[in-house]
Amino acid sequence: MRIWLSLLLFLAAPARTETILLRPAQVFDGEAMHPGWQVLVDGDRIAGVGPSLAMPAGGRAIDLPGATLLPGLIEGHSHLFLHPYDETPWDDQVLHEPLALRTARATVAARATLMAGFTTARDLGTEGAGYADVGLKMAIEQGIVPGPRLLVATRAIVATGAYGPKGFEAGVVVPLGAEEADGPGIVEAVRRQVGRGADVVKFYADYRWRAGEPSRATFSETELAAGVAAAHDAGRKVAAHAATPEGMRRATLAGVDTIEHGSEGIAEVFKLMAARGVTLCPTLAAGDAIARYRGWDGAEPAPASVLAERHSFALALAAHVPMCVGGDVGVFRHGDNAREMVLMAKAGMPPIDVLRAATAGNARAFGLSDRGRIAPGLLADLVAVGGDPGRDMAAVRAIRMVMKGGAVVRLEGATSPPSP
Ligand SMILES: [Zn+2]
Numbered sequence: 267m268r269i270w271l272s273l274l275l276f277l278a279a280p281a282r283t284e285t286i287l288l289r290p291a292q293v294f295d296g297e298a299m300h301p302g303w304q305v306l307v308d309g310d311r312i313a314g315v316g317p318s319l320a321m322p323a324g325g326r327a328i329d330l331p332g333a334t335l336l337p338g339l340i341e342g343h344s345h346l347f348l349h350p351y352d353e354t355p356w357d358d359q360v361l362h363e364p365l366a367l368r369t370a371r372a373t374v375a376a377r378a379t380l381m382a383g384f385t386t387a388r389d390l391g392t393e394g395a396g397y398a399d400v401g402l403k404m405a406i407e408q409g410i411v412p413g414p415r416l417l418v419a420t421r422a423i424v425a426t427g428a429y430g431p432k433g434f435e436a437g438v439v440v441p442l443g444a445e446e447a448d449g450p451g452i453v454e455a456v457r458r459q460v461g462r463g464a465d466v467v468k469f470y471a472d473y474r475w476r477a478g479e480p481s482r483a484t485f486s487e488t489e490l491a492a493g494v495a496a497a498h499d500a501g502r503k504v505a506a507h508a509a510t511p512e513g514m515r516r517a518t519l520a521g522v523d524t525i526e527h528g529s530e531g532i533a534e535v536f537k538l539m540a541a542r543g544v545t546l547c548p549t550l551a552a553g554d555a556i557a558r559y560r561g562w563d564g565a566e567p568a569p570a571s572v573l574a575e576r577h578s579f580a581l582a583l584a585a586h587v588p589m590c591v592g593g594d595v596g597v598f599r600h601g602d603n604a605r606e607m608v609l610m611a612k613a614g615m616p617p618i619d620v621l622r623a624a625t626a627g628n629a630r631a632f633g634l635s636d637r638g639r640i641a642p643g644l645l646a647d648l649v650a651v652g653g654d655p656g657r658d659m660a661a662v663r664a665i666r667m668v669m670k671g672g673a674v675v676r677l678e679g680a681t682s683p684p685s686p
Pocket residue numbers: 343344345390594
């Protein structure tokens with residue numbers, strides 16, 4: 267029985283025995299831009315990178331004139347089980363959409379993410395869709411549906427009473443967007459989620475207790491520290507949703523690996539994050555999208571909420587906080603993942619630093635040593651874009667080719683045919 271199962275899995279996986287020489291105008295290797303370099307791919311791995319690479323016998327070339335070849339981009343903060351809030355408000359997605367509908371939509375979101383050049387995504391919570399992300403990850407790994415390599419958080423963990431949907435008669439049992447836990451129960455929740463498939467553990471370190479209220483810290487530092495210790499014991503990194511200085515401070519002192527949003531961050535807290543090596547995922551794109559859903563037309567001056575996020579981002583940059591690229595995609599359209607990169611550059615981060623953050627930086631922050639750079643032996647996850655995103659960040663939207671594990675999954679304007 268086992269033998270047959272293995273055989274079926276093998277048959278479902280795409281063939282990956284090709285040798286391909288990629289010839290772009292320049293290569294960004296995760297650190298620096300190298301004009302005139304090429305990349306050699308053998309099977310699912312990078313075999314070589316540099317100038318004047320020789321074409322091995324039996325290999326084929328893909329010419330990418332005018333293009334920049336980059337490591338496959340890494341989405342740092344997605345919700346594949348959400349879709350844009352201007353289509354359906356978050357509450358209605360959680361309360362009314364059947365799990366099968368949400369899962370079917372998530373497969374389309376996964377495909378859009380991959381085709382946008384994001385070959386890995388850290389998905390930070392199914393928002394009421396239970397453990398469906400674990401199954402989606404399996405479907406991608408088995409070649410049933412196309413998508414990025416996933417790190418999934420499953421349900422995420424919130425303090426009792428903190429999370430929504432809200433506003434119902436107190437006796438009504440409402441399906442929630444995350445799992446509630448408190449005190450010693452936090453350790454149990456971490457272990458349960460890891461046991462059921464979580465690759466990363468997510469806590470909500472602050473939240474608004476009622477609609478219209480400002481966010482306040484939820485878990486105590488002691489609660490967070492116990493949860494972080496349980497996750498780290500299991501070899502999982504920890505992401506903390508935190509927008510307030512107090513939530514961010516507690517999460518940092520508790521030892522989390524990344525802080526999501528940080529939109530009300532202050533210099534003192536960013537200094538603490540930098541000292542402890544905690545990475546910030548600023549999610550500027552989510553704030554941008556929500557402001558537009560509320561009527562902003564994109565003209566300057568931007569609304570106060572957008573200006574506040576830019577300000578806290580500038581403080582984080584000045585404090586040299588390690589930066590993650592992750593836009594909270596799902597709030598806005600899957601496939602528009604590059605929106606976060608464009609907004610980070612617009613808010614003052616040099617484009618080359620944004621590229622580093624979206625590749626080698628995210629790989630380092632998420633503990634992925636097999637990707638994020640172009641170097642021999644690493645996974646052949648690559649993306650080619652038209653133009654030079656090191657000068658103009660918007661070039662990352664001009665996808666020319668996407669390769670995942672040595673297989674070409676998208677090729678535009680080909681001078682050589684794609685893989686069969
Ligand atoms: Zn999120």
